[in-house]
Amino acid sequence: MTTGRLKIGVFDSGFGGLTVLRALLPLLPHAEFLYLGDTARLPYGSKSRATIVRYALSSTRFLIEQGADFLVIACNTATALALKEIHDAAPVPVLGVIETGANEARSRSKTGDILVIGTDAMIGSHAYAAACSARGLRTLEKACPLLVPLVEEGWIDHPVTAEVVRIYLTELLEQAQEAELDPDTLVLGCTHYPLLRPMMEAAVSPGIRVIDSAQATASQAARMLASHMLPGQPPGDGTGTLSSRCRFFATDSVAKFQGLGARFLGSAIDEVELVDLGG
Amino acid sequence: MTTGRLKIGVFDSGFGGLTVLRALLPLLPHAEFLYLGDTARLPYGSKSRATIVRYALSSTRFLIEQGADFLVIACNTATALALKEIHDAAPVPVLGVIETGANEARSRSKTGDILVIGTDAMIGSHAYAAACSARGLRTLEKACPLLVPLVEEGWIDHPVTAEVVRIYLTELLEQAQEAELDPDTLVLGCTHYPLLRPMMEAAVSPGIRVIDSAQATASQAARMLASHMLPGQPPGDGTGTLSSRCRFFATDSVAKFQGLGARFLGSAIDEVELVDLGG
Numbered sequence: 001m002t003t004g005r006l007k008i009g010v011f012d013s014g015f016g017g018l019t020v021l022r023a024l025l026p027l028l029p030h031a032e033f034l035y036l037g038d039t040a041r042l043p044y045g046s047k048s049r050a051t052i053v054r055y056a057l058s059s060t061r062f063l064i065e066q067g068a069d070f071l072v073i074a075c076n077t078a079t080a081l082a083l084k085e086i087h088d089a090a091p092v093p094v095l096g097v098i099e100t101g102a103n104e105a106r107s108r109s110k111t112g113d114i115l116v117i118g119t120d121a122m123i124g125s126h127a128y129a130a131a132c133s134a135r136g137l138r139t140l141e142k143a144c145p146l147l148v149p150l151v152e153e154g155w156i157d158h159p160v161t162a163e164v165v166r167i168y169l170t171e172l173l174e175q176a177q178e179a180e181l182d183p184d185t186l187v188l189g190c191t192h193y194p195l196l197r198p199m200m201e202a203a204v205s206p207g208i209r210v211i212d213s214a215q216a217t218a219s220q221a222a223r224m225l226a227s228h229m230l231p232g233q234p235p236g237d238g239t240g241t242l243s244s245r246c247r248f249f250a251t252d253s254v255a256k257f258q259g260l261g262a263r264f265l266g267s268a269i270d271e272v273e274l275v276d277l278g279g
Numbered sequence: 280m281t282t283g284r285l286k287i288g289v290f291d292s293g294f295g296g297l298t299v300l301r302a303l304l305p306l307l308p309h310a311e312f313l314y315l316g317d318t319a320r321l322p323y324g325s326k327s328r329a330t331i332v333r334y335a336l337s338s339t340r341f342l343i344e345q346g347a348d349f350l351v352i353a354c355n356t357a358t359a360l361a362l363k364e365i366h367d368a369a370p371v372p373v374l375g376v377i378e379t380g381a382n383e384a385r386s387r388s389k390t391g392d393i394l395v396i397g398t399d400a401m402i403g404s405h406a407y408a409a410a411c412s413a414r415g416l417r418t419l420e421k422a423c424p425l426l427v428p429l430v431e432e433g434w435i436d437h438p439v440t441a442e443v444v445r446i447y448l449t450e451l452l453e454q455a456q457e458a459e460l461d462p463d464t465l466v467l468g469c470t471h472y473p474l475l476r477p478m479m480e481a482a483v484s485p486g487i488r489v490i491d492s493a494q495a496t497a498s499q500a501a502r503m504l505a506s507h508m509l510p511g512q513p514p515g516d517g518t519g520t521l522s523s524r525c526r527f528f529a530t531d532s533v534a535k536f537q538g539l540g541a542r543f544l545g546s547a548i549d550e551v552e553l554v555d556l557g558g
Binding site: 040041048051145146148149152153160164167252253 | 319326327330424425427428429431434439442443446531532
């Protein structure tokens with residue numbers, strides 16, 4: 001990995017944040033990336049706020065120590081429950097996935113009524129509802145706790161997964177009708193969900209646009225860096241290989257990270273460094 | 280909670296061990312129970328051996344400090360990966376769920392061919408295969424990582440869960456046929472699975488007996504205590520209420536423990552004490 005270029009730290013509790021990294025790579029061809037998956041302590045989605053804040057702060061400190069100039073919190077749960085604490089603790093700019101998803105929803109929605117799905121803790125935090133409300137949008141949220149395990153089992157194109165998606169989204173659409181909402185946007189509030197995007201689109205009516213918060217976050221990070229930070233950076237040639245541009249860190253099994261991570265990143269991961277964050 | 284009676288520490292990463300406690304309560308009417316669910320760090324099933332050993336030892340120390348005279352490791356993953364370390368660290372007798380499940384399989388099976396299902400880490404450890412092999416049994420093992428999330432979502436009687444159980448067990452039975460085994464016993468190697476026992480029984484042929492390792496563990500603990508420890512204990516009246524006989528500890532959300540735990544225990548849980556094991 002070369003030095004002197006902009007280093008972007010990307011943090012997630014596990015593998016899902018690799019969908020954000022995947023979206024960032026082509027948008028920021030001159031940057032290098034440090035990806036940390038706190039796999040020993042995943043999933044964050046079922047844990048309490050105090051626990052998630054503690055985990056997120058130790059992960060943040062690690063990425064800063066590794067030289068990150070900019071942090072992308074590619075974990076909806078950590079963004080929902082710990083973004084303020086991360087901002088306070090980090091001496092560099094921080095971008096979380098929720099504001100970016102809400103911004104994208106604001107720019108795309110015509111009716112102003114938004115559906116959001118995610119993990120238990122993320123939905124329980126109502127962080128998306130707050131972010132959308134601040135942008136003049138109404139939201140209806142639903143926790144879909146089986147979707148992460150289904151993706152991690154590799155049942156991406158599986159009929160059981162399609163049925164679970166159909167059940168969850170049918171319940172959500174019925175609740176929207178009862179609440180007299182007219183939703184035209186579904187925000188995927190979990191970085192695992194982009195892998196199920198075709199199923200999501202099949203399960204809702206064509207009038208509902210699916211917003212992938214991983215893609216929205218990458219786009220917004222690229223805009224922020226282009227306007228504020230990149231001009232002072234050495235240009236680089238933008239043609240480095242994945243392993244020359246990215247370092248991967250995990251707090252648990254390296255082999256599992258390589259195996260499962262490749263599915264999210266869409267590329268093989270040659271080397272993963274095991275780190276102990278002491279939890 | 281009265282003092283002076285035998286105190287049995289029951290440890291699990293989460294809620295599943297409550298199926299073991301549920302089976303222990305009527306078998307040991309004169310004992311008191313300390314249940315620890317290390318919910319901040321669950322699930323153990325997807326973590327590495329080193330991480331699981333570290334978590335199991337801090338949990339063991341906590342239960343000893345609380346006065347446990349006997350430890351039941353009601354977590355298949357911790358038993359598979361950390362039982363030796365727990366034995367070495369604990370100054371009291373320790374019983375794990377795997378030996379007891381293997382003993383039950385040995386006493387019930389006529390063909391000597393056993394099927395075992397459990398979490399990723401438990402199956403990856405091959406601890407059941409080793410325990411069964413030591414008893415002259417042949418085993419075929421299969422990881423079923425979706426079953427714990429389905430139980431925790433409350434989809435106990437749900438058609439999706441029945442379909443997932445059917446898919447997993449059909450694959451396992453096909454593999455048994457390819458391996459020229461003649462299985463007559465299926466061991467539920469995870470303490471969440473007893474809640475799915477009717478579905479398991481419907482998915483296998485009537486010639487295959489389902490062994491619930493929670494029930495097997497409770498029976499064996501009762502036999503050990505009856506023969507070695509109980510004679511010196513004050514008799515008690517065996518009629519205490521649940522809350523007078525059990526203390527519940529969790530490392531994460533008390534409300535979640537009460538809500539989800541009641542499903543596993545089959546009774547309401549009035550009080551849960553939050554503890555910090557530092558991870």
